[in-house]
Amino acid sequence: MLVWAAAYLALVIAAVAIVLTRREPTIVRGDWVFFLTSLFVLLAATVTALRGTRVSLGVLVATVLVLLAGWYTQSRWWVIGVRPDAVTATIEECAGRLCAPAASASGACTVTVPSGSIRLRIAPVGRSTVIVFVASAKHRKTQLFRRLLAKQYRSVMPTIRIGAPRAG
Amino acid sequence: MSRVAKSAVINGNADQIMNYIADVKNHPAFIGPLKSITNLKGDPKKPGTSWDWTFVMAGAEFSGRAETVGYEAGKKFSYRTTTGVESTFTYTAEPQGGGVKVTVDVTYDVPGTLLSKMQASVVEKLNDAEGVRAVENLKAILDQ
Numbered sequence: 001m002l003v004w005a006a007a008y009l010a011l012v013i014a015a016v017a018i019v020l021t022r023r024e025p026t027i028v029r030g031d032w033v034f035f036l037t038s039l040f041v042l043l044a045a046t047v048t049a050l051r052g053t054r055v056s057l058g059v060l061v062a063t064v065l066v067l068l069a070g071w072y073t074q075s076r077w078w079v080i081g082v083r084p085d086a087v088t089a090t091i092e093e094c095a096g097r098l099c100a101p102a103a104s105a106s107g108a109c110t111v112t113v114p115s116g117s118i119r120l121r122i123a124p125v126g127r128s129t130v131i132v133f134v135a136s137a138k139h140r141k142t143q144l145f146r147r148l149l150a151k152q153y154r155s156v157m158p159t160i161r162i163g164a165p166r167a168g
Numbered sequence: 169m170s171r172v173a174k175s176a177v178i179n180g181n182a183d184q185i186m187n188y189i190a191d192v193k194n195h196p197a198f199i200g201p202l203k204s205i206t207n208l209k210g211d212p213k214k215p216g217t218s219w220d221w222t223f224v225m226a227g228a229e230f231s232g233r234a235e236t237v238g239y240e241a242g243k244k245f246s247y248r249t250t251t252g253v254e255s256t257f258t259y260t261a262e263p264q265g266g267g268v269k270v271t272v273d274v275t276y277d278v279p280g281t282l283l284s285k286m287q288a289s290v291v292e293k294l295n296d297a298e299g300v301r302a303v304e305n306l307k308a309i310l311d312q
Protein backbone atom coordinates (compact mmCIF):
# COMPACT_ATOMS: atom_id res chain seq x y z
CA MET A 1 0.00 0.00 0.00
CA LEU A 2 2.99 2.28 0.60
CA VAL A 3 3.86 1.96 -3.09
CA TRP A 4 0.41 3.27 -4.01
CA ALA A 5 0.75 6.17 -1.57
CA ALA A 6 4.18 7.00 -3.03
CA ALA A 7 2.78 6.85 -6.58
CA TYR A 8 -0.11 9.16 -5.64
CA LEU A 9 2.30 11.58 -3.98
CA ALA A 10 4.55 11.54 -7.06
CA LEU A 11 1.57 12.38 -9.29
CA VAL A 12 0.53 15.24 -7.01
CA ILE A 13 4.09 16.62 -6.93
CA ALA A 14 4.35 16.38 -10.74
CA ALA A 15 1.03 18.22 -11.14
CA VAL A 16 2.09 20.95 -8.69
CA ALA A 17 5.45 21.33 -10.48
CA ILE A 18 3.69 21.67 -13.86
CA VAL A 19 1.31 24.31 -12.54
CA LEU A 20 3.96 26.33 -10.72
CA THR A 21 6.43 26.39 -13.62
CA ARG A 22 3.82 27.52 -16.15
CA ARG A 23 3.51 31.14 -17.20
CA GLU A 24 -0.03 30.76 -18.50
CA PRO A 25 -2.95 30.80 -16.06
CA THR A 26 -3.92 27.25 -15.14
CA ILE A 27 -7.12 25.87 -13.70
CA VAL A 28 -7.17 23.12 -11.09
CA ARG A 29 -10.67 21.67 -10.96
CA GLY A 30 -11.63 20.19 -7.60
CA ASP A 31 -14.23 17.93 -9.21
CA TRP A 32 -11.49 16.37 -11.34
CA VAL A 33 -9.16 16.10 -8.33
CA PHE A 34 -11.88 14.18 -6.49
CA PHE A 35 -12.70 12.01 -9.52
CA LEU A 36 -9.07 11.09 -10.21
CA THR A 37 -8.33 10.51 -6.51
CA SER A 38 -11.36 8.22 -6.21
CA LEU A 39 -10.28 6.35 -9.35
CA PHE A 40 -6.77 5.95 -7.93
CA VAL A 41 -8.09 4.67 -4.59
CA LEU A 42 -10.41 2.25 -6.40
CA LEU A 43 -7.52 0.93 -8.48
CA ALA A 44 -5.28 0.56 -5.43
CA ALA A 45 -8.03 -1.20 -3.44
CA THR A 46 -8.85 -3.58 -6.32
CA VAL A 47 -5.23 -4.58 -6.89
CA THR A 48 -4.64 -4.98 -3.15
CA ALA A 49 -7.76 -7.13 -2.77
CA LEU A 50 -6.84 -9.30 -5.77
CA ARG A 51 -3.40 -9.92 -4.28
CA GLY A 52 -5.00 -10.84 -0.96
CA THR A 53 -2.90 -8.32 0.93
CA ARG A 54 -4.23 -7.34 4.36
CA VAL A 55 -4.85 -3.65 4.89
CA SER A 56 -4.07 -2.07 8.25
CA LEU A 57 -6.46 0.24 10.09
CA GLY A 58 -4.01 3.12 9.61
CA VAL A 59 -4.10 2.71 5.82
CA LEU A 60 -7.90 2.59 5.87
CA VAL A 61 -8.07 5.77 7.95
CA ALA A 62 -5.56 7.52 5.64
CA THR A 63 -7.59 6.46 2.59
CA VAL A 64 -10.81 7.80 4.08
CA LEU A 65 -9.04 11.08 4.94
CA VAL A 66 -7.74 11.42 1.37
CA LEU A 67 -11.23 10.77 0.00
CA LEU A 68 -12.74 13.29 2.44
CA ALA A 69 -10.18 15.87 1.35
CA GLY A 70 -11.08 15.09 -2.27
CA TRP A 71 -14.77 15.48 -1.46
CA TYR A 72 -14.04 18.86 0.15
CA THR A 73 -12.25 20.08 -2.99
CA GLN A 74 -15.06 18.92 -5.28
CA SER A 75 -16.88 22.25 -5.39
CA ARG A 76 -13.70 24.31 -5.62
CA TRP A 77 -11.70 25.42 -8.66
CA TRP A 78 -8.33 27.12 -8.31
CA VAL A 79 -7.22 29.56 -11.00
CA ILE A 80 -3.47 29.77 -10.64
CA GLY A 81 -1.82 33.06 -11.61
CA VAL A 82 -4.99 35.14 -11.94
CA ARG A 83 -6.38 37.57 -9.40
CA PRO A 84 -10.07 37.54 -8.31
CA ASP A 85 -11.10 40.71 -10.17
CA ALA A 86 -9.87 39.26 -13.48
CA VAL A 87 -11.57 35.92 -12.73
CA THR A 88 -14.82 37.75 -11.94
CA ALA A 89 -14.60 39.60 -15.27
CA THR A 90 -14.07 36.27 -17.05
CA ILE A 91 -17.06 34.73 -15.25
CA GLU A 92 -19.24 37.63 -16.37
CA GLU A 93 -17.94 37.29 -19.93
CA CYS A 94 -18.73 33.53 -19.96
CA ALA A 95 -22.24 34.16 -18.59
CA GLY A 96 -22.80 36.76 -21.30
CA ARG A 97 -21.73 34.30 -24.01
CA LEU A 98 -24.40 31.93 -22.68
CA CYS A 99 -27.10 34.62 -22.55
CA ALA A 100 -27.23 34.13 -18.76
CA PRO A 101 -27.47 37.31 -16.65
CA ALA A 102 -24.69 37.65 -14.07
CA ALA A 103 -24.53 39.85 -10.99
CA SER A 104 -21.30 40.38 -9.07
CA ALA A 105 -20.84 41.64 -5.56
CA SER A 106 -17.70 41.72 -3.45
CA GLY A 107 -16.25 38.20 -3.56
CA ALA A 108 -19.37 36.65 -5.04
CA CYS A 109 -21.14 36.21 -8.34
CA THR A 110 -24.56 34.85 -9.28
CA VAL A 111 -25.33 33.60 -12.77
CA THR A 112 -29.02 33.14 -13.53
CA VAL A 113 -30.08 30.11 -15.58
CA PRO A 114 -33.67 29.12 -16.48
CA SER A 115 -34.17 26.72 -13.55
CA GLY A 116 -32.42 28.77 -10.87
CA SER A 117 -28.92 30.13 -10.41
CA ILE A 118 -25.24 29.32 -10.12
CA ARG A 119 -23.87 30.98 -7.00
CA LEU A 120 -20.12 31.43 -6.79
CA ARG A 121 -17.79 32.63 -4.07
CA ILE A 122 -14.56 34.12 -5.40
CA ALA A 123 -11.64 34.54 -3.03
CA PRO A 124 -7.94 35.35 -3.35
CA VAL A 125 -5.31 32.72 -2.56
CA GLY A 126 -2.00 34.53 -2.73
CA ARG A 127 -1.71 35.74 -6.35
CA SER A 128 -4.31 33.23 -7.45
CA THR A 129 -8.04 32.71 -6.99
CA VAL A 130 -10.35 30.05 -5.66
CA ILE A 131 -13.88 29.76 -7.05
CA VAL A 132 -16.36 27.95 -4.80
CA PHE A 133 -19.53 26.66 -6.43
CA VAL A 134 -21.94 27.37 -3.58
CA ALA A 135 -25.04 26.36 -5.56
CA SER A 136 -25.55 25.05 -9.08
CA ALA A 137 -29.04 24.83 -10.56
CA LYS A 138 -29.63 21.73 -12.65
CA HIS A 139 -29.77 22.97 -16.22
CA ARG A 140 -27.77 22.39 -19.40
CA LYS A 141 -26.62 26.02 -19.19
CA THR A 142 -24.93 25.23 -15.87
CA GLN A 143 -22.84 22.52 -17.53
CA LEU A 144 -22.08 24.83 -20.45
CA PHE A 145 -21.06 27.60 -18.07
CA ARG A 146 -18.66 25.35 -16.15
CA ARG A 147 -17.17 24.04 -19.38
CA LEU A 148 -16.79 27.49 -20.92
CA LEU A 149 -15.18 28.88 -17.77
CA ALA A 150 -12.71 25.97 -17.66
CA LYS A 151 -11.80 26.63 -21.31
CA GLN A 152 -10.55 30.11 -20.44
CA TYR A 153 -7.49 28.66 -18.71
CA ARG A 154 -5.05 25.85 -19.35
CA SER A 155 -5.72 22.55 -17.66
CA VAL A 156 -3.12 20.85 -15.49
CA MET A 157 -2.62 18.09 -18.05
CA PRO A 158 0.02 19.06 -20.63
CA THR A 159 -1.29 19.34 -24.20
CA ILE A 160 0.42 18.85 -27.56
CA ARG A 161 -0.04 21.85 -29.86
CA ILE A 162 -0.50 21.17 -33.56
CA GLY A 163 -0.85 23.61 -36.44
CA ALA A 164 -0.40 26.86 -34.54
CA PRO A 165 -2.02 29.75 -36.41
CA ARG A 166 0.22 32.38 -37.92
CA ALA A 167 1.04 35.39 -35.76
CA GLY A 168 -0.94 38.60 -36.09
CA MET B 169 -16.37 16.00 -50.34
CA SER B 170 -18.24 14.89 -47.19
CA ARG B 171 -21.28 16.57 -45.74
CA VAL B 172 -23.25 16.41 -42.49
CA ALA B 173 -26.21 18.49 -41.30
CA LYS B 174 -27.78 18.69 -37.83
CA SER B 175 -30.84 20.67 -36.75
CA ALA B 176 -32.82 21.80 -33.72
CA VAL B 177 -35.94 23.91 -33.32
CA ILE B 178 -35.35 26.90 -31.06
CA ASN B 179 -38.08 29.04 -29.53
CA GLY B 180 -36.89 32.51 -30.32
CA ASN B 181 -36.38 35.24 -32.86
CA ALA B 182 -34.48 34.31 -36.05
CA ASP B 183 -32.62 37.64 -36.14
CA GLN B 184 -31.41 37.26 -32.56
CA ILE B 185 -30.45 33.62 -33.11
CA MET B 186 -28.41 34.37 -36.24
CA ASN B 187 -26.87 37.43 -34.56
CA TYR B 188 -25.69 35.16 -31.75
CA ILE B 189 -24.29 32.54 -34.15
CA ALA B 190 -22.59 35.14 -36.34
CA ASP B 191 -20.62 36.35 -33.32
CA VAL B 192 -17.95 33.66 -33.65
CA LYS B 193 -16.60 34.46 -30.17
CA ASN B 194 -19.77 32.72 -28.91
CA HIS B 195 -18.86 29.43 -30.61
CA PRO B 196 -16.74 27.98 -27.73
CA ALA B 197 -19.92 28.28 -25.61
CA PHE B 198 -21.82 25.71 -27.67
CA ILE B 199 -19.14 23.69 -29.49
CA GLY B 200 -17.56 21.39 -26.89
CA PRO B 201 -14.09 20.76 -28.32
CA LEU B 202 -13.64 24.37 -29.51
CA LYS B 203 -11.40 25.96 -26.90
CA SER B 204 -11.01 29.47 -28.22
CA ILE B 205 -11.46 32.01 -30.99
CA THR B 206 -8.68 34.59 -31.13
CA ASN B 207 -7.26 37.27 -33.41
CA LEU B 208 -10.67 38.15 -34.79
CA LYS B 209 -10.05 40.84 -37.41
CA GLY B 210 -13.16 42.97 -37.82
CA ASP B 211 -16.87 42.16 -37.95
CA PRO B 212 -17.47 38.42 -38.46
CA LYS B 213 -20.66 39.23 -40.42
CA LYS B 214 -18.55 40.73 -43.21
CA PRO B 215 -17.18 38.32 -45.85
CA GLY B 216 -13.42 37.91 -45.61
CA THR B 217 -13.21 38.66 -41.87
CA SER B 218 -10.83 36.12 -40.37
CA TRP B 219 -9.98 34.59 -36.98
CA ASP B 220 -7.92 31.83 -35.39
CA TRP B 221 -9.57 28.78 -33.83
CA THR B 222 -8.24 26.16 -31.42
CA PHE B 223 -9.81 22.76 -30.90
CA VAL B 224 -8.82 20.43 -28.06
CA MET B 225 -9.14 16.68 -28.51
CA ALA B 226 -7.58 13.85 -26.52
CA GLY B 227 -4.88 16.05 -25.00
CA ALA B 228 -3.93 17.70 -28.31
CA GLU B 229 -4.65 21.25 -29.44
CA PHE B 230 -5.33 21.82 -33.14
CA SER B 231 -5.21 25.38 -34.37
CA GLY B 232 -6.05 27.02 -37.65
CA ARG B 233 -7.63 29.97 -39.34
CA ALA B 234 -11.13 30.62 -40.68
CA GLU B 235 -12.96 33.39 -42.53
CA THR B 236 -16.50 34.51 -43.12
CA VAL B 237 -18.11 33.51 -46.40
CA GLY B 238 -21.45 35.26 -45.99
CA TYR B 239 -24.15 36.53 -43.68
CA GLU B 240 -27.86 37.19 -44.27
CA ALA B 241 -29.69 38.70 -41.30
CA GLY B 242 -32.02 36.18 -39.68
CA LYS B 243 -31.29 33.55 -42.33
CA LYS B 244 -27.73 32.42 -42.85
CA PHE B 245 -24.15 32.61 -41.60
CA SER B 246 -21.34 30.79 -43.33
CA TYR B 247 -17.60 30.52 -42.84
CA ARG B 248 -14.78 28.36 -44.09
CA THR B 249 -11.53 27.15 -42.60
CA THR B 250 -8.54 28.38 -44.56
CA THR B 251 -5.73 26.26 -43.11
CA GLY B 252 -5.37 22.50 -42.79
CA VAL B 253 -8.57 20.66 -43.67
CA GLU B 254 -10.80 22.66 -46.03
CA SER B 255 -14.30 22.87 -44.63
CA THR B 256 -17.31 25.15 -44.84
CA PHE B 257 -19.73 25.63 -41.95
CA THR B 258 -23.15 27.02 -42.81
CA TYR B 259 -25.75 27.91 -40.18
CA THR B 260 -29.28 28.55 -41.44
CA ALA B 261 -32.49 29.58 -39.72
CA GLU B 262 -36.02 29.02 -41.04
CA PRO B 263 -39.41 29.32 -39.35
CA GLN B 264 -40.93 26.04 -38.18
CA GLY B 265 -44.11 25.85 -36.14
CA GLY B 266 -43.83 28.50 -33.47
CA GLY B 267 -40.05 28.40 -33.45
CA VAL B 268 -37.00 28.60 -35.65
CA LYS B 269 -35.31 25.56 -37.17
CA VAL B 270 -31.56 26.09 -36.91
CA THR B 271 -29.36 23.85 -39.03
CA VAL B 272 -25.59 23.50 -39.03
CA ASP B 273 -24.35 22.12 -42.31
CA VAL B 274 -20.69 21.15 -42.67
CA THR B 275 -18.92 20.17 -45.87
CA TYR B 276 -15.29 19.16 -45.91
CA ASP B 277 -12.59 17.53 -47.99
CA VAL B 278 -10.50 14.72 -46.56
CA PRO B 279 -6.98 15.92 -47.41
CA GLY B 280 -3.75 14.09 -48.14
CA THR B 281 -1.19 15.38 -45.65
CA LEU B 282 -0.82 13.85 -42.18
CA LEU B 283 -1.45 17.13 -40.37
CA SER B 284 -4.53 17.83 -42.45
CA LYS B 285 -5.78 14.28 -41.83
CA MET B 286 -5.42 14.89 -38.09
CA GLN B 287 -7.36 18.14 -38.45
CA ALA B 288 -9.96 16.30 -40.56
CA SER B 289 -10.56 14.01 -37.59
CA VAL B 290 -11.43 17.14 -35.59
CA VAL B 291 -14.02 18.13 -38.19
CA GLU B 292 -15.38 14.57 -38.36
CA LYS B 293 -15.80 14.50 -34.60
CA LEU B 294 -17.64 17.80 -34.74
CA ASN B 295 -19.87 16.49 -37.51
CA ASP B 296 -21.16 13.46 -35.72
CA ALA B 297 -21.95 13.41 -32.00
CA GLU B 298 -20.64 16.90 -31.38
CA GLY B 299 -22.79 18.34 -34.17
CA VAL B 300 -25.93 17.08 -32.42
CA ARG B 301 -24.67 18.39 -29.09
CA ALA B 302 -23.83 21.77 -30.63
CA VAL B 303 -27.37 22.37 -31.89
CA GLU B 304 -28.83 21.10 -28.58
CA ASN B 305 -26.52 23.49 -26.75
CA LEU B 306 -27.66 26.32 -29.00
CA LYS B 307 -31.24 25.46 -28.08
CA ALA B 308 -30.38 25.50 -24.35
CA ILE B 309 -28.66 28.87 -24.69
CA LEU B 310 -31.18 30.61 -26.95
CA ASP B 311 -34.59 29.09 -26.12
CA GLN B 312 -36.91 31.76 -24.76
